[in-house]
Amino acid sequence: MAIGEVAATTITIGEENQSKGKAHAATTSSNAAASTDAIAVPRSTTARVTPFAAFKAMTTGKRGMKRGLAILDFILRLCAFATTLTAAITMGTTDETLPFVTEYFQFYANFSDLPALTFFVIGNGIAAGYLIFSSPFSIFSMIRPNVMGLRLVLLILDTVMVSLVSAASSSAAAIVYLAHAGNSKVNWLPICQQFDGFCQQINGAVVVSFIGIFFFMMLVVIAALSLKKH
Incomplete structure (x- = not known):
């Protein structure tokens, strides 16, 4: 009877060791799976931020819309500065001398000979200077x-500059037309x-x-929209 009890006890100890081994293996596998998930989560949740997404986040909402209009205002000021400065320099460096010269006359054309073209250079130069002055305020x-x-x-x-540059360009355009077509009357x-x-x-x-x-007209429209949003 004692021998049977010992055998039963031995079998019970083996079963307990086997169950402990299975439990240890299950715990190890669950820990490994948990560690794998912990490593994989940052990889799956990491997202790349593109410039377009950052700009969209900055311009979301009422305040963001105003900031987006301000950014567009600054870009347009750079474009307007480039065009007005180019126009002033191009016209201000315009002159031509015909290759043939007579005994008493030399045929020569310069923008300063025509007051309308001089006004064109001055008007565009003032507009370019104003755009430099106003850019820090736009920022x-x-x-x-x-x-x-x-x-x-x-x-x-900006509205004043639209009027100034429009007047200068219109007067110069009239001279350009006369230079091409003339006036027989x-x-x-x-x-x-x-x-x-x-x-x-x-x-x-x-x-x-x-x-x-x-570009100046677009600046006026953007400023009006900014005031309307307010």
């Missing part, structure tokens, strides 16, 4: 988009047949200036 509007007093001042000055002959390089250069300056007017 400040990106940082503090709720400052509406500054936006109102820029709106007024007052005996104004077309000079572009002789001064071809001169006419091509003033044509390009006028076209670039009208592009600058478009």
Whole structure:
């Protein structure tokens, strides 16, 4: 009877060891799975932030919309500065001398000979200088988009610049037309047949200036939208 009890006890100890081994193996596998999940989670949740996504996050909501308009305002000011400065330099460096010279006359054309073209250079130069002056205020509007007093001042000055550059470009465009077509009623002959390089250069300056007017008009619209959002 004692021998049977010992055998039963031995069998019980084996079963307990086997169950402990299975429990240890299950615990080890669960720990391994948990560690694997812990390593895999950061990889699956890591996302790359693109510039477009960052810009979208910055311009979300009412405050973000104002900041987005301020960023667009700054970009347009850079474009308007480039066009007005290019127009002023192109027109200001326009001159041409015909290759043949007579005994008493030399045929020479310069932008300063025509007051309308001189006004064109001055108007576009003032607009380019204003854009340099106003750019820091545009940057400040990106940082503090709720400052509406500054936006109102820029709106007024941008409107003045639209008028100035439009007047300068329109007067220069009239001279360009006369240079190409002339006016037989007052005996104004077309000079572009002789001064071809001169006419091509003033044509390009006028076209670039009208592009600058478009950028200024967009600045006025953006400033008006910013005030309306407020």
